Amino acid sequence: MAAPELRSINLNINKEQHVLQVLPWVSLLDALRDHLQLTGTKKGCDHGQCGACTILCDGKRIVSCLTLAVMKDGASITTIEGIADGEQLHPLQKAFIEHDAFQCGYCTPGQICSAIGMIQEGKAKTRAEVKELMSGNLCRCGANIGIIDAIMEVMEGGSNE
Amino acid sequence: MSVQPSIGKSLNRLEGHLKVTGAARYAGEYPGENLVYGYIANSTITKGKIKSINTKTALSLKGVIEVFTHKNRPSLAWFDFQYADMDAPPGAAFKPLADAEIKYNGQPIALVVAETFELARYAATLINVEYEEDTFETNLIDNLDKARSPKLGLATFLKPPPTKPVGNYQKAYEESYAKASGEFYHGTEHHNPLELFATTTIYEKDGKLTIYDKTQGTVNCQIYVANVFGLKYKNVQVISPYVGGAFGSGLRPQFQLFFSVMAALELKRPVRVTLDRHQMFTFGHRPPTLQRTHFGADTTGKIQALHHAAYAETSRFEDYTEVVVNWSNVLYPSKNTLMEYKIVPLDVFSPLDMRAPGGSTGSHAIESTMDELSYALNIDPLELRLINYSEIDESTGRPFSSKELRQCYLQGAEKFGWSKRSPQTRSMKRGNKLVGYGMATGIWETMQLPARAEAQLTKDGKLHVLSAITDIGTGTLTVMTQIAADELGLSMEDVSFSYGDSKMPFAPIQGGSFTVSTVGSAIKAAGSALRHKIYKKAQAIKGSAWKNLKIEDVVFNGGCVSLKKNLSDTISFREIIAANKGRMIKTTNLSLPKSFKLKKYTRAAHSAAFVEVEVDEELGVINVTRALTTVAAGRIINPKTARSQILGGMIWGISKALREETITDHEMGKYMNQNLAEYHIPVHADLHELEVVFVEEKDDIVNELGTKGVGEIGLVAIPPAIANAVFHATGKRINQFPIHFDSLL
Numbered sequence: 001m002a003a004p005e006l007r008s009i010n011l012n013i014n015k016e017q018h019v020l021q022v023l024p025w026v027s028l029l030d031a032l033r034d035h036l037q038l039t040g041t042k043k044g045c046d047h048g049q050c051g052a053c054t055i056l057c058d059g060k061r062i063v064s065c066l067t068l069a070v071m072k073d074g075a076s077i078t079t080i081e082g083i084a085d086g087e088q089l090h091p092l093q094k095a096f097i098e099h100d101a102f103q104c105g106y107c108t109p110g111q112i113c114s115a116i117g118m119i120q121e122g123k124a125k126t127r128a129e130v131k132e133l134m135s136g137n138l139c140r141c142g143a144n145i146g147i148i149d150a151i152m153e154v155m156e157g158g159s160n161e
Numbered sequence: 162m163s164v165q166p167s168i169g170k171s172l173n174r175l176e177g178h179l180k181v182t183g184a185a186r187y188a189g190e191y192p193g194e195n196l197v198y199g200y201i202a203n204s205t206i207t208k209g210k211i212k213s214i215n216t217k218t219a220l221s222l223k224g225v226i227e228v229f230t231h232k233n234r235p236s237l238a239w240f241d242f243q244y245a246d247m248d249a250p251p252g253a254a255f256k257p258l259a260d261a262e263i264k265y266n267g268q269p270i271a272l273v274v275a276e277t278f279e280l281a282r283y284a285a286t287l288i289n290v291e292y293e294e295d296t297f298e299t300n301l302i303d304n305l306d307k308a309r310s311p312k313l314g315l316a317t318f319l320k321p322p323p324t325k326p327v328g329n330y331q332k333a334y335e336e337s338y339a340k341a342s343g344e345f346y347h348g349t350e351h352h353n354p355l356e357l358f359a360t361t362t363i364y365e366k367d368g369k370l371t372i373y374d375k376t377q378g379t380v381n382c383q384i385y386v387a388n389v390f391g392l393k394y395k396n397v398q399v400i401s402p403y404v405g406g407a408f409g410s411g412l413r414p415q416f417q418l419f420f421s422v423m424a425a426l427e428l429k430r431p432v433r434v435t436l437d438r439h440q441m442f443t444f445g446h447r448p449p450t451l452q453r454t455h456f457g458a459d460t461t462g463k464i465q466a467l468h469h470a471a472y473a474e475t476s477r478f479e480d481y482t483e484v485v486v487n488w489s490n491v492l493y494p495s496k497n498t499l500m501e502y503k504i505v506p507l508d509v510f511s512p513l514d515m516r517a518p519g520g521s522t523g524s525h526a527i528e529s530t531m532d533e534l535s536y537a538l539n540i541d542p543l544e545l546r547l548i549n550y551s552e553i554d555e556s557t558g559r560p561f562s563s564k565e566l567r568q569c570y571l572q573g574a575e576k577f578g579w580s581k582r583s584p585q586t587r588s589m590k591r592g593n594k595l596v597g598y599g600m601a602t603g604i605w606e607t608m609q610l611p612a613r614a615e616a617q618l619t620k621d622g623k624l625h626v627l628s629a630i631t632d633i634g635t636g637t638l639t640v641m642t643q644i645a646a647d648e649l650g651l652s653m654e655d656v657s658f659s660y661g662d663s664k665m666p667f668a669p670i671q672g673g674s675f676t677v678s679t680v681g682s683a684i685k686a687a688g689s690a691l692r693h694k695i696y697k698k699a700q701a702i703k704g705s706a707w708k709n710l711k712i713e714d715v716v717f718n719g720g721c722v723s724l725k726k727n728l729s730d731t732i733s734f735r736e737i738i739a740a741n742k743g744r745m746i747k748t749t750n751l752s753l754p755k756s757f758k759l760k761k762y763t764r765a766a767h768s769a770a771f772v773e774v775e776v777d778e779e780l781g782v783i784n785v786t787r788a789l790t791t792v793a794a795g796r797i798i799n800p801k802t803a804r805s806q807i808l809g810g811m812i813w814g815i816s817k818a819l820r821e822e823t824i825t826d827h828e829m830g831k832y833m834n835q836n837l838a839e840y841h842i843p844v845h846a847d848l849h850e851l852e853v854v855f856v857e858e859k860d861d862i863v864n865e866l867g868t869k870g871v872g873e874i875g876l877v878a879i880p881p882a883i884a885n886a887v888f889h890a891t892g893k894r895i896n897q898f899p900i901h902f903d904s905l906l
Binding site: 147 | 173174176177178179180181182183184185186187189190192277278279283353354355356357403404405406407408435437438633634635636801802804805806808809810811812813836837838842843844845846847848851
């Protein structure tokens with residue numbers, strides 16, 4: 001087997017340009033965590049089953065574990081580290097704190113990135129629809145109620161089923 | 162303006178900002194200079210021996226640094242006790258890479274260390290293993306004839322064996338006016354915290370180890386590493402400030418810790434070992450358990466006979482036990498009882514405490530049998546529990562330290578609308594769905610262990626407290642800060658809490674719902690001792706004016722010590738520090754449970770769960786449309802984080818009753834659904850109206866704080882309440898968890 005060769009890719013991450021030398025088998029998730037030390041994006045399964053690694057790629061939410069870094073040459077990426085505007089937290093981040101929408105905090109970056117992506121998709125209008133379209137993001141602590149409460153508050157100033 | 166107490170306030174988590182911005186760093190995320198990556202290879206057979214293990218091809222890859230197997234591992238501790246951690250059951254703890262023997266499917270057999278994670282993972286697939294396979298047994302039900310009583314050991318202290326038989330259960334049951342019995346089963350469950358188990362070991366220049374580990378016990382892991390690798394305690398530091406969920410899985414050192422440390426010591430460089438999700442199914446789990454019950458009552462509904470037997474899986478090498486059958490007679494008085502608990506050793510890894518171990522298992526059998534009994538008697542299920550309400554714990558003859566369960570029942574029933582339930586099964590409908598109401602009781606023992614804490618009045622007149630305890634997402638940082646703040650009358654901003662580090666004062670493992678009672682008490686003790694020290698300094702500074710005072714004559718508030726009678730006669734912490742030549746004032750204190758007093762009482766948190774389900778009659782699909790848990794758990798330090806604990810427990814209850822199970826292929830002795838797509842837990846769309854009510858409960862006995870803990874009680878009552886609601890909806894009593902839709906068709 002011929003040894004794989006390093007590829008050079010450009011990624012705009014959180015409004016900063018990065019040039020990375022990676023092998024083709026490196027997932028975007030591992031590129032972020034191991035190559036760029038952006039460990040805010042979490043690995044919970046590495047199989048696209050838990051949603052912890054959700055990031056925004058060209059404005060859309062994707063699971064970065066099922067994406068090879070080389071597939072995204074030239075892409076614009078936002079991770080949890082780039083959600084706040086400097087010291088100013090994003091409304092969803094504030095709402096997550098206020099609604100105690102996390103316990104261990106490990107699924108939280110994925111939940112927040114996924115919620116931003118979901119809101120931008122504009123498909124979910126009701127609480128039931130939000131729950132459905134957020135169901136790719138697992139939470140093992142059972143902070144689900146707070147998570148949906150926080151998202152609903154940001155979407156429409158709070159709503160109950 | 163005076164500072165108001167923080168205890169009792171619904172405060173946001175202090176680490177919230179770090180968690181929502183991705184800045185909180187977990188064990189597998191710490192950098193290291195020239196860090197290398199370890200990947201574990203697992204056995205593909207269930208029992209036997211490794212005949213040969215060939216690592217040549219793996220080692221030939223450029224970038225692969227070493228492959229460790231039982232053949233070339235360094236010399237390690239030999240004796241069993243050196244591998245026994247604080248939570249080890251009686252027996253011999255598993256020793257990674259000890260020899261060629263395979264004890265269970267998925268056993269770690271090698272560690273590949275390489276320059277990248279991907280390379281290590283790939284190289285692990287190139288290891289060639291030849292096995293000599295033995296026959297094995299993994300099926301609990303097929304091996305019930307081998308059930309035996311567990312050995313006693315240190316673990317028995319927190320997990321007492323069943324109470325002795327009382328009266329004549331057999332006769333009383335046969336003569337009972339109404340009888341209910343059942344056989345209950347749940348299979349294997351895995352904790353599956355969302356964070357993968359990981360350890361980053363930094364080999365320091367002087368040979369000391371700094372270890373970032375995913376654990377529920379920093380000191381526990383420190384002692385384990387020192388014992389196994391023959392190191393001095395002071396040369397091993399285990400740090401674990403953020404833990405991405407654990408639920409019991411981190412109570413014992415897991416094998417990635419062993420591998421990371423072994424490789425770092427051998428290679429003298431930083432090594433990170435992270436498990437895959439499928440490897441998260443290769444260590445502890447909730448053991449499959451079979452239970453049988455026989456409850457009998459007289460015509461008034463008073464229970465006359467209680468029989469509860471449990472048969473649970475354990476490994477061949479340790480006698481893991483749970484408290485499954487001890488609860489029914491604590492909740493319901495009976496003059497005739499028989500409680501039995503047996504274990505069945507099988508070719509699996511040792512089970513491990515998983516959120517509400519034993520309690521959530523036992524309550525299913527007890528509370529569903531009570532439900533069955535209520536139908537046999539034609540008495541409302543809630544009424545039956547009130548008829549049999551225990552004013553003292555009849556299983557031991559001891560009074561309760563406090564028990565507001567009656568209020569849990571009454572307030573819960575009122576809020577839920579229990580009176581709207583029509584007694585007949587299949588009598589309530591909503592569209593094409595059958596509707597069922599079910600309720601159940603929950604109980605969880607209140608425990609306290611020894612712990613130390615340090616309290617410092619810092620140079621800038623603020624309070625800093627320290628403990629080795631972790632915060633596994635339960636809110637420990639926030640709650641401990643609240644307790645410390647009140648002890649010195651400070652606002653939260655003037656208090657900091659350092660934790661999650663084995664170098665800090667001793668804390669036991671974080672589990673059993675005992676952390677607040679244990680570490681909170683230590684912080685209270687240290688805070689109180691610091692207050693006395695500060696007072697002495699203040700008194701010295703004030704000279705003759707304060708000479709004849711006692712500490713009771715002053716008040717600590719807002720960073721000042723002031724005379725109660727004349728608040729303007731005051732001295733600030735800053736002035737005291739200045740007079741102390743700018744040096745901090747500190748104290749370290751030990752808090753011990755007052756065992757002599759405590760053993761006179763039964764101490765427990767109680768709950769009542771009320772659940773509504775909708776069942777699609779044609780498809781059998783069950784939906785928990787709403788659930789309410791009322792909780793009496795003593796003093797609630799932070800209602801916001803406590804509510805989250807209970808909600809989390811309730812969701813675990815829904816999961817246990819309707820979703821999660823590890824499926825074993827007993828032909829292969831292997832778990833078949835080792836991933837999060839096939840190991841089902843509830844997703845957002847599965848969860849609807851969930852409500853928590855804390856009932857007022859004052860307890861002066863359990864500990865100085867009056868806290869009982871809320872980590873597990875939220876889970877205990879929900880599973881049987883769901884099973885009972887499904888019965889009410891459908892008329893079908895399903896005693897096997899999780900309840901599958903096909904069992905209703």
